[in-house]
Amino acid sequence: MENKNQTDERLRFIRIGSTLAASAIFFPLSGNKVFGALNSNQNENSIPTVKLNNGIPMPMLGFGTNTLTGDIGERSVSEAISVGYRLIDTANIYGNEESVGAGIKKSGIKREELFVTSKLWVDNSGYEKAKKAYQTSLNKLGLEYLDLYLIHRTRGDVKGSWKAMEELYREGKIRAIGVSNFDSDQLSGLMAYAEIKPVINQIETHVFFQQNKLYDVLKEYEVQMESWSPFAASRNGIFNNPILADIGKKSNKSNAQVCLRWHYQRGVVTIPRSSKKAHMIENLDIFDFELTKKDMQTIAKLDLNITQFPEWE
């Protein structure tokens, strides 16, 4: 049973959610560009946030949890929060929502200080199933709401899923809704019937797959680009790449830090995963140096313009 304070807090949240929902009903491009637009009132020691197209702030750097299941998942999430992460990315298909929820609980952090994302898997696509799947994710996480809920992949009844998510959003049960792995055509298809514009498209992007065309489209739509596998999940020798190492040497930064800084300077949200506390800390330490224009141009040349995960195509 919740006490009066908890009830008041929940109602306050729902009221705020409904106001935001009402203001985010889709209308075509406005002059108010939001992709990568950082909030100015940034505390020096905190992770910068970006204002999403429905007005809510989202950390530009978060923690990915794919493959972090069971005890490792719980420990990694609570450790990540303890070193400063506030954005946590999970998905129903990762099979770790319970562990992520346990890690959040263990961290002792207040719910409203976190930004939690989960995703609707293709088996649960469609209006009815999506509504149920959302509640299942909440139950597994042990949370009362999500900050962001994404359609994980474009397969299945995307239109029905989106309608369910719009309703949950309007009811104030999700703070923001978005998509993942949508190409330009799939995104404009969704825009044709969406009443609420997605805030995010979470896609594969890293130095070897820069997705420049989709980057421009998302900017135009004011849909924030979020990178999955910002390190290409260690593939293609990313951590030993001599070009990234040369760039990092000037500022005493690792290849991982150069990669995350590159995303950040492009205005792209990242969710690197690590099971090691030292790496978690290293990956947060990217806000005290800057890549020059020349560095950015050099990194642009690393683009192979092809997925590093052909098995998922």
Ligand SMILES: NC(=O)c1ccc[n+]([C@@H]2O[C@H](COP(=O)([O-])OP(=O)(O)OC[C@H]3O[C@@H](n4cnc5c(N)ncnc54)[C@H](OP(=O)(O)O)[C@@H]3O)[C@@H](O)[C@H]2O)c1
């Ligand atoms: N929407 C989608 O379809 C989708 C698809 C894939 C992923 N995602 C999301 O994106 C997140 C990130 O992607 P990812 O998990 O595929 O991989 P990633 O973050 O690109 O790379 C993770 C790998 O990098 C290593 N690593 C992390 N920091 C390091 C550092 N500072 N130095 C050296 N190695 C380091 C990790 O090893 P250690 O554990 O040893 O540090 C791990 O092997 C996922 O966890 C998930 O939340 C979404």
